[in-house]
Amino acid sequence: MSATIQAHAAMATSVQVSNKRRPTIEWQVCGHCNYDCSYCIQSRKFRQGHPADEEITSFLEFFSALPGTWEIKMSGGEPFSFRGFMDKVVPGLAETHHDVSVLTNFSAPLPTLRRFVKLVGHKLKVFSASLHLEYANAEEFACKAATFKSWLAPGTDFVVNNVLVPGTVQGLEAVRETILSAGLKYFPQVMKTKTGTFSYDAEEQIAVRRLVGISPGPHDANVAPSYRGRLCWTGVEYFTLSQWGDAYSCRTAKRYSEGYLGNVLDGSFRLRREPRACAYDICPCTVPANRGMIEGVGAALEAGE
Numbered sequence: 001m002s003a004t005i006q007a008h009a010a011m012a013t014s015v016q017v018s019n020k021r022r023p024t025i026e027w028q029v030c031g032h033c034n035y036d037c038s039y040c041i042q043s044r045k046f047r048q049g050h051p052a053d054e055e056i057t058s059f060l061e062f063f064s065a066l067p068g069t070w071e072i073k074m075s076g077g078e079p080f081s082f083r084g085f086m087d088k089v090v091p092g093l094a095e096t097h098h099d100v101s102v103l104t105n106f107s108a109p110l111p112t113l114r115r116f117v118k119l120v121g122h123k124l125k126v127f128s129a130s131l132h133l134e135y136a137n138a139e140e141f142a143c144k145a146a147t148f149k150s151w152l153a154p155g156t157d158f159v160v161n162n163v164l165v166p167g168t169v170q171g172l173e174a175v176r177e178t179i180l181s182a183g184l185k186y187f188p189q190v191m192k193t194k195t196g197t198f199s200y201d202a203e204e205q206i207a208v209r210r211l212v213g214i215s216p217g218p219h220d221a222n223v224a225p226s227y228r229g230r231l232c233w234t235g236v237e238y239f240t241l242s243q244w245g246d247a248y249s250c251r252t253a254k255r256y257s258e259g260y261l262g263n264v265l266d267g268s269f270r271l272r273r274e275p276r277a278c279a280y281d282i283c284p285c286t287v288p289a290n291r292g293m294i295e296g297v298g299a300a301l302e303a304g305e
């Protein structure tokens, strides 16, 4: 193991983590995706690339040297879409002392997914499978997901994400029924834009409300609320990590080119020591809320994104 990465990881986390909050890293393992959804919030320019084998080794060294148990939640792009994910990333993480979660478009074949479950076993906390109806059929997806779910340990949450794509919302109640009938958790996500959430027309707003419910919490739906002014522990016990090793306190901070914590591969990474008041009008991702990072919101994880 590189002594530099080991030393910096230890220094970077000299802050004591709390029992109530669940320390979490959201690692965008790669940019590459095998889908090209018309509503993808990631521009094609950034939806490409993946770490080389030696970079994966450096990431794994950083994680191995990171004190405390963190949940490493992997996303992309599509993590399963590049060879190094199953060949190096997953076996390497399985050897660390951390937990693992993944957000995927669930296009990987079942034998690959079976191997994934065998490798990570009880370390797997949340498996989030996104249903993209431009590429997948809801019935086939639900059938595959039910088979997959039967392989999971009792402590693993399985959730089906579904973006409420404008122009399709009226038909999504039937999709939700298909998912629920297969014994799966359905997690609707309102459509986000670069600056906020999409303004649905009056008719679709009613359907959106039926899908997300009245006053949904972060376990029920992603409606990208504002938590401006609340104390937030992102940057202290949570951070996002790019495929290039750059760490930011949260996704919104990164969008505004703020909250940079350094790079985990060059030794410049440092966590903050204290929480800060949220300065943003949108919190686009439910992970910080569901890991107890935001004052007065969510709590310990049950199920969610």
Ligand code: SF4
Pocket (backbone or CB within 6 Å): 033, 034, 035, 036, 037, 039, 040, 041, 042, 076, 077, 078, 105, 132
């Ligand atoms: S699967 Fe996800 S990352 Fe890939 S194109 Fe669709 S929305 Fe974008």
Ligand code: SF4
Pocket (backbone or CB within 6 Å): 227, 228, 232, 233, 234, 250, 251, 252, 253, 277, 278, 279, 280, 282, 283, 284, 288, 294
């Ligand atoms: S509340 Fe949300 S947007 Fe605000 S700092 Fe925390 S994670 Fe970022």
